[in-house]
Amino acid sequence: MVDTATDAQMTGTDAAARGSGTLTAEGFARVTDAILDAVGSVIDGKPDAVRSALVCLLAEGHLLIEDVPGVGKTMLARALATSVDATVRRIQFTPDLLPGDVTGVSVFNPVEREFEFKPGAIFAHIVIADEINRSSPKTQSALLEAMEERQVTVDGRTHYVPEPFLVVATQNPLEMEGTYALPEAQRDRFMMRISMGYPDARSEALMLRQRDTVNPLDQLKAVVSADQVTSLIAWARAVHVAPAIEDYAVALSQATRTHADLRLGASPRATLQLVRAAKVWAALDGRAFVIPDDITALLLPVFSHRLIPTRSAGGARAGTAADAITTILERVAASVRVPIAARQ
Numbered sequence: 001m002v003d004t005a006t007d008a009q010m011t012g013t014d015a016a017a018r019g020s021g022t023l024t025a026e027g028f029a030r031v032t033d034a035i036l037d038a039v040g041s042v043i044d045g046k047p048d049a050v051r052s053a054l055v056c057l058l059a060e061g062h063l064l065i066e067d068v069p070g071v072g073k074t075m076l077a078r079a080l081a082t083s084v085d086a087t088v089r090r091i092q093f094t095p096d097l098l099p100g101d102v103t104g105v106s107v108f109n110p111v112e113r114e115f116e117f118k119p120g121a122i123f124a125h126i127v128i129a130d131e132i133n134r135s136s137p138k139t140q141s142a143l144l145e146a147m148e149e150r151q152v153t154v155d156g157r158t159h160y161v162p163e164p165f166l167v168v169a170t171q172n173p174l175e176m177e178g179t180y181a182l183p184e185a186q187r188d189r190f191m192m193r194i195s196m197g198y199p200d201a202r203s204e205a206l207m208l209r210q211r212d213t214v215n216p217l218d219q220l221k222a223v224v225s226a227d228q229v230t231s232l233i234a235w236a237r238a239v240h241v242a243p244a245i246e247d248y249a250v251a252l253s254q255a256t257r258t259h260a261d262l263r264l265g266a267s268p269r270a271t272l273q274l275v276r277a278a279k280v281w282a283a284l285d286g287r288a289f290v291i292p293d294d295i296t297a298l299l300l301p302v303f304s305h306r307l308i309p310t311r312s313a314g315g316a317r318a319g320t321a322a323d324a325i326t327t328i329l330e331r332v333a334a335s336v337r338v339p340i341a342a343r344q
Contacts, residue, residue, distance in 0.1 A: 023235045029286035031232065032058075034223045035083050036284075042079040042216045043072055045203030051284065052194045052301060053080050053168065057126075057229070058236050058283075059276040061191025062147050062167040064132075064182075064305060069172065071196040077128045077168035078217055084229050085222035086125035087162065093135035099142035103152045104159070117154060122146050125162050125226055129169035133179040140186055143167060147189040164229050184264065184308075191273045192298075193305035239279035240289040244339035249275050249295055255332045256303065261313035262328060266303050274302045292338045300329055 032054060039050045049065075053076055056063040065073045074090065081088035091102060104120035121127065122143070132140060146152050147167055151160045169190065172179060187193075199207065210216065224232070249271055257265030278294040309324045 023231065025283065025286050025288045028232065028235055028283050031224060031228075032284050035080075038083040038220060038223050039076070039079045042220060043076050044207055045199045046072070046076075046196060049076060049194055049196050050080075052192055053077070055277050055280045055284070055298075056168075056191050057084070057164060057166045058233050058280045059191060059273070060164070060233060061273055061277065062169070062189060064187070064190040064193040065168065065170045065196060066173065066193060066305075067170075067196045071198060073168075073170040073196055074128055074130055075217070076196070077126060079220060080166075080168075081126040082217060082220045083223050084125075084164075084226060085224065086164070086226045086229070088126045088128065089121040089124040090128040090130055091121045092130050093132045093139065095135060097135045097139050099139050102139065102142040103146070103154055106155045115155070117157065117159060119159065120152075122152060123159075123161055125164055126166045126168060129167055131172060132169040133171040133182055135180065137180055137183060140180070140182060143169075144186065144189060162226075164226060164233060184306075187305050188267055188269055190305065191277060192301040194301055236280045236283045237276075239283055239287075241275055241279065242289070242339075245278075245290050245292065245295065246275065248292060248336065248339050249278075251336045252295070252299060252303075252332060255336055256307060256328075259328060259332065261310055261324070262307055263310050264306070264308040266306055270303055270306050274298060277302055296333050296338075299333055300326065303329060 035054060036047070036050055039053070040047060043050055053063055055061075057080065065076070067073060078088060078090075080086075091097070100120065102120050102122050104118050104123070106115040107118050108114075109116050129143065132143075146161055146165075150163070150165055151158050153159075167190075171182070198204075253266040253268075253271040253274075256262055259265065274295065275290070277298045278290045281294045281298060282288070282290045304322070304325050307325050307328070309321050309328065313324045313328070
């Protein structure tokens, strides 16, 4: 059974409800710790994945989870939605899914004698795009406008998605049959890409005992409301980033663009999202300012899916490419000078 929050956590939650201006760094950390604990009670043994999902939500980004079936990708998104009392919709991407099934369509109303818009599944706070790489590129592209501009244009009319808005897309490894690789423009829309991985033996045994008769999602309670999440987002957006930290993020991005082993480096959008994610990462630790460690901690999940290695560096096979990119980013991080605060 998951409690909604402790007294201290409720104090922070109430502050968030009154507005981002009254929320302190400690209060932000208390509220988000309550969310992390709630989601973590459903996703056993995966604190890093839970933290990454919350970072994407509060940094106004989107999350791509790439892993084999059955490791809890969809449950992570549902648990996050429940803990923040948000609306959630799941889209099962299949080869016959049409773009209109995602965005919605205009239908003629014979009574009113005019067309009216029927919203698609994209109109929810948290959208689960399950097995996104099993649909055609045309259907995948239906998510592009909503993910970037948080709106959908149908028949020349603009319809805005609710706030907060998060797309959690899952995909099976690309070497599996019946999949379509996400194009570069689509991958670049995702703030982070993570892998859930298999649980350890203890967590898997605990799952067997606890979930034989009870679904943990049924017992999960909301910690904050969707409106309070909006206040958390506004507070995290105001976290201070020193000019030296900004220069550090830019230097890391530029190093990927000139690296001899990369055919495609990080985009300017990647730099922007790296800093946005670092703000939330710092706030989760109870700080109102970003330090270099926040940037380096997020370098792999924010940059890895945007980079394409050369064939000689291991770009021929998906598994080899992922290992090569990890090695390259480690070298990039080691080669760029880390800013050091001046002594007072």
